[in-house]
Structures are given as structure tokens and as C-alpha cells.
Amino acid sequence: MSFIALLLTLIFVLIPLILSKTLRLGLEKDTLIATVRSIIQLFAVGYVLQFIFDSENSLYIILMVALMIGAATQNARKKGASIKGITWKLVLTFIVIEILTQGILLGLEITPPSAQYIIPLSGMVIGNSMVLGILFLNRFTAEVVARREEMELILSLGGTPKQAIQRSLLASIKASTIPTIESQKTIGLVQLPGMMSGQIIAGADPLQAVMFQLLILFLLLTTAIVTSIMLGFLSYPTKFNERMQIID
Amino acid sequence: MQAAISLKEVTYETDKKQIIQGITGIFKKGKITAVIGPSGAGKTTLFRLCNGLLSPTGGNILIDGKEIKAYDPVSLRRHVGIVLQQAIMLEGTVRDNLHLPLQLAGKELSNDKAEQIIQLVGLETDILNQNGRDLSGGQKQKVSIARTQLNQPDILLLDEITSSLDRVSKQDIEKRINQINRKHGTTIIWITHNLEQAKSVADEVWVMMNGEIAEAGPIALLNHTSNDAVRRFVMEEEL
Numbered sequence: 001m002s003f004i005a006l007l008l009t010l011i012f013v014l015i016p017l018i019l020s021k022t023l024r025l026g027l028e029k030d031t032l033i034a035t036v037r038s039i040i041q042l043f044a045v046g047y048v049l050q051f052i053f054d055s056e057n058s059l060y061i062i063l064m065v066a067l068m069i070g071a072a073t074q075n076a077r078k079k080g081a082s083i084k085g086i087t088w089k090l091v092l093t094f095i096v097i098e099i100l101t102q103g104i105l106l107g108l109e110i111t112p113p114s115a116q117y118i119i120p121l122s123g124m125v126i127g128n129s130m131v132l133g134i135l136f137l138n139r140f141t142a143e144v145v146a147r148r149e150e151m152e153l154i155l156s157l158g159g160t161p162k163q164a165i166q167r168s169l170l171a172s173i174k175a176s177t178i179p180t181i182e183s184q185k186t187i188g189l190v191q192l193p194g195m196m197s198g199q200i201i202a203g204a205d206p207l208q209a210v211m212f213q214l215l216i217l218f219l220l221l222t223t224a225i226v227t228s229i230m231l232g233f234l235s236y237p238t239k240f241n242e243r244m245q246i247i248d
Numbered sequence: 249m250q251a252a253i254s255l256k257e258v259t260y261e262t263d264k265k266q267i268i269q270g271i272t273g274i275f276k277k278g279k280i281t282a283v284i285g286p287s288g289a290g291k292t293t294l295f296r297l298c299n300g301l302l303s304p305t306g307g308n309i310l311i312d313g314k315e316i317k318a319y320d321p322v323s324l325r326r327h328v329g330i331v332l333q334q335a336i337m338l339e340g341t342v343r344d345n346l347h348l349p350l351q352l353a354g355k356e357l358s359n360d361k362a363e364q365i366i367q368l369v370g371l372e373t374d375i376l377n378q379n380g381r382d383l384s385g386g387q388k389q390k391v392s393i394a395r396t397q398l399n400q401p402d403i404l405l406l407d408e409i410t411s412s413l414d415r416v417s418k419q420d421i422e423k424r425i426n427q428i429n430r431k432h433g434t435t436i437i438w439i440t441h442n443l444e445q446a447k448s449v450a451d452e453v454w455v456m457m458n459g460e461i462a463e464a465g466p467i468a469l470l471n472h473t474s475n476d477a478v479r480r481f482v483m484e485e486e487l
Binding site: 154 | 300303321322326329330395
């Protein structure tokens with residue numbers, strides 16, 4: 001794609017700007033900010049990736065993944081503010097998922113050990129793990145409030161904190177994982193996944209693109225379930241004190 | 249008389265409020281004690297302290313002569329059972345709800361035991377297969393008592409368990425609680441807003457006001473108390 005062609009795509013930004021102005025929707029400022037930010041951010045990432053790919057230095061790959069984990073943690077931690085030590089729990093979850101997925105991909109030689117594969121796949125895994133983490137933390141916080149009396153009943157009958165919170169925990173794990181599973185059921189029927197479309201547009205063999213897309217889908221299944229379970233089991237003890245009482 | 253629960257200068261405060269203000273007293277073993285007092289007097293908090301759902305911020309509680317802190321929370325809560333006001337039923341049948349305390353201890357509930365315990369609280373055995381959440385308020389409370397009773401607690405705390413029930417259900421529950429007390433020697437401590445109920449079931453009474461014990465002694469004390477505040481409260485409740 002040439003720069004001229006890229007410049008011409010700004011027509012797609014002009015259309016909403018004109019419509020917003022005409023209909024007084026007041027979206028012009030946000031649209032402009034979003035456009036400028038996306039141009040700067042994506043080009044910056046593009047140049048960084050090019051530099052890392054050229055250098056073939058594994059230290060840069062680790063730094064890039066660390067940066068992704070840092071950004072994902074920063075985003076997700078606000079949703080878990082009521083959980084003590086949520087920052088480190090998120091960091092640990094992202095690290096474990098990264099090691100687990102890359103360990104399998106590289107260990108079984110499913111993908112080559114190069115930055116070109118590791119970084120985009122890590123980005124997708126960590127990004128999805130972050131979204132899952134936010135979904136889980138939202139649901140878990142709400143479940144604990146809604147089921148407080150039930151938890152207290154179980155404790156009062158001689159249950160442990162784990163037994164008391166089990167229903168909330170399982171409901172939250174299930175609720176945050178279901179969208180990933182459900183979206184896989186209709187994939188390809190309603191719209192082509194972004195990565196697959198990108199590959200096809202860039203000239204890749206459609207079947208190759210499908211195979212890579214399947215790899216991503218399966219990877220995200222593991223990401224979803226492991227994120228929820230890890231965050232759940234790391235988070236629930238913070239809701240109780242050492243006398244097995246609920247902390248408000 | 250031996251104390252089932254003994255409280256020494258017990259206090260409980262949150263960030264906002266002092267709820268229990270230095271309570272000293274005993275609940276006698278094997279007796280039924282009614283705990284009465286206006287709303288916000290700290291009665292429910294006192295129960296939560298005795299069952300270990302809360303810990304006192306000051307003072308000491310002894311359960312059967314042993315410091316409450318020396319109990320591990322699980323065995324404390326099985327020893328001092330509590331029936332909560334709300335009679336919460338978990339998803340599932342009455343049998344599932346009765347199974348809960350045993351399940352928590354890794355045990356199974358036999359059919360015989362389920363039938364025996366449901367009859368103890370005056371319900372028919374065919375209720376065992378009904379959905380717990382479909383029961384009436386009175387039935388839920390009875391299942392709730394049976395559920396707590398499956399832990400065979402030596403001390404049973406009842407938190408306003410009949411407040412939303414009709415007269416017949418109230419009297420039936422009173423009868424069942426009396427039976428549990430007589431048959432098993434269970435110490436019963438019963439928060440109630442109903443003075444008539446307190447007088448008909450209890451041997452002893454604690455009157456709580458503003459987080460303190462305003463009066464404590466045999467139930468007959470309510471008829472000739474010298475404490476003005478308690479007298480006023482009794483008169484208002486009897487009106």
C-alpha cells in the first residue's frame with residue numbers, strides 16, 4: 001500500500017467529520033483525536049517492530065512483551081481495586097499465560113522462534129487475557145456482593161472460605177469465559193476475523209490464513225479459561241481474614 | 249450454674265460506630281435465654297461474635313470455658329450453630345439444603361437422617377424433594393433450623409427466626425425449639441422482638457440497649473424490673 005493510498009483513506013475520516021458537523025453530533029473533536037492517536041501509535045509500533053525484527057535480539061522481544069504486560073496490568077487493575085494486591089496478581093497471571101502459550105507454541109515448533117511470530121501472538125494473548133481479566137473482575141466483584149448472605153450462611157455452618165465463595169467463583173469464571181466460546185461458534189459466518197482478513201488482503205493463501213486464525217482461536221480458549229481461573233484463585237483469599245470472616 | 253458462653257468486657261466497634269460497649273455476662277448451659285431489646289441494640293452483632301462470624305475488638309469470649317480464639321473457626325461454628333433471620337435457601341431441593349452442613353464436612357446425608365431431622369422440626373418428609381426456594385416463610389425457617397441442627401451444635405443461636413411468621417407457625421417453632429432444648433440439652437439463645445414469646449419459651453432473659461446489657465436474669469425479672477428504661481421498653485412492647 002502506498003502513502004498516497006493511505007492518505008486517500010482519510011476520506012473515511014472526513015465522512016464522519018462532515019456528518020457530525022452537519023447533524024451537530026459533536027463528535028468532531030473525539031474523531032480527530034482518535035485519528036491522530038491511532039496514526040501516531042500504530043506507526044510508532046510499526047517502527048519499533050521493524051527495529052526489533054531487524055535486530056533479531058531476544059532481549060528486545062522480552063522487553064516488548066514486558067511492556068505489553070505492564071500496559072495490560074495498568075488497564076485491568078482499576079476494575080479490581082477492591083482486591084488487595086491486584087496488580088501483582090494480574091502481572092503473575094499474564095506472565096503464566098505468556099509462558100504457557102509460548103512454551104507450547106515454541107516447544108512443539110508450532111511457530112518459529114522469531115520476533116515476527118512471538119510479538120503479535122503475545123499481543124493477542126495478553127490483550128485477550130486483559131479483556132478477560134476485566135470481565136472476570138467485574139463479575140466477581142458483583143457476585144461477591146450479591147451472594148454475601150449465602151457466603152455468610154456457608155461460613156456459619158462451618159464452611160471454609162473456599163467453600164463459601166465457590167459458587168461466586170465458578171459463576172464468574174463461567175460468565176467471563178462464555179463470550180470467548182460463544183464467539184468461536186459463529187466465527188467466519190458473520191464476519192471474517194481481523195487477522196485472517198489482514199493476511200488475505202496482504203496476499204496470503206486463504207487456507208494458510210485460516211490455519212493461523214484457528215491457531216489464534218484455540219490459543220484464546222486457553223487464555224480465557226486460564227486467566228479466569230488464575231485470577232479467581234489468586235483473588236478469593238483476599239475477601240477473608242485469617243479467622244475465616246468476610247472482609248468488607 | 250455452668251456457663252455455655254461467658255463474655256468479659258466484650259466490645260465491638262467499626263470505623264463508624266461502637267456497637268457493643270463492654271458487655272460482661274453469661275449464657276447458662278442447657279437453658280433457653282431470650283435476648284430482647286430495641287433495634288440497633290447490638291443483638292445480632294453479639295450473635296455474630298459468639299459464632300465467630302465477627303471477632304470482638306476488645307474483651308474476651310469463652311465458649312464452654314475455652315477462649316473463643318483458641319477454637320479453629322470451623323469447629324467453633326459447628327459447636328455454636330446460628331440460624332439467621334433471613335432463612336436463606338441455596339439453589340436446589342430441601343434435601344440439598346439439608347445436605348449442605350454435612351457436605352461442607354465431607355459427609356453424606358442418609359435418607360433416614362434427612363427424614364428424622366425434617367420430622368424433628370415438624371415438617372412432612374415429602375417436602376424433602378421440593379425446591380427450597382419455593383417454600384413458605386415458616387417452612388424455610390424450619391428447614392433452616394434443621395440444617396443448623398445437623399451439625400449437632402451444643403449451643404444454638406436463633407436470630408429473630410419467627411419475626412415474619414403467623415401465630416400458628418410461631419407457636420409450632422417454639423414447640424420444636426423447646427423439644428431440641430429438652431431432648432439434646434442444647435443451650436438456646438434466642439433474639440426475639442416478641443415479649444410474649446420470650447416469656448413463654450425462655451428461662452432467662454438479657455435486655456440489651458445501646459450495645460450494653462440493661463438487665464439480665466430469670467425471665468420473671470421482666471415483670472418487676474427496677475430499671476426505668478427496661479420498664480418503659482417492656483411496657484411499649486406489651487401495648
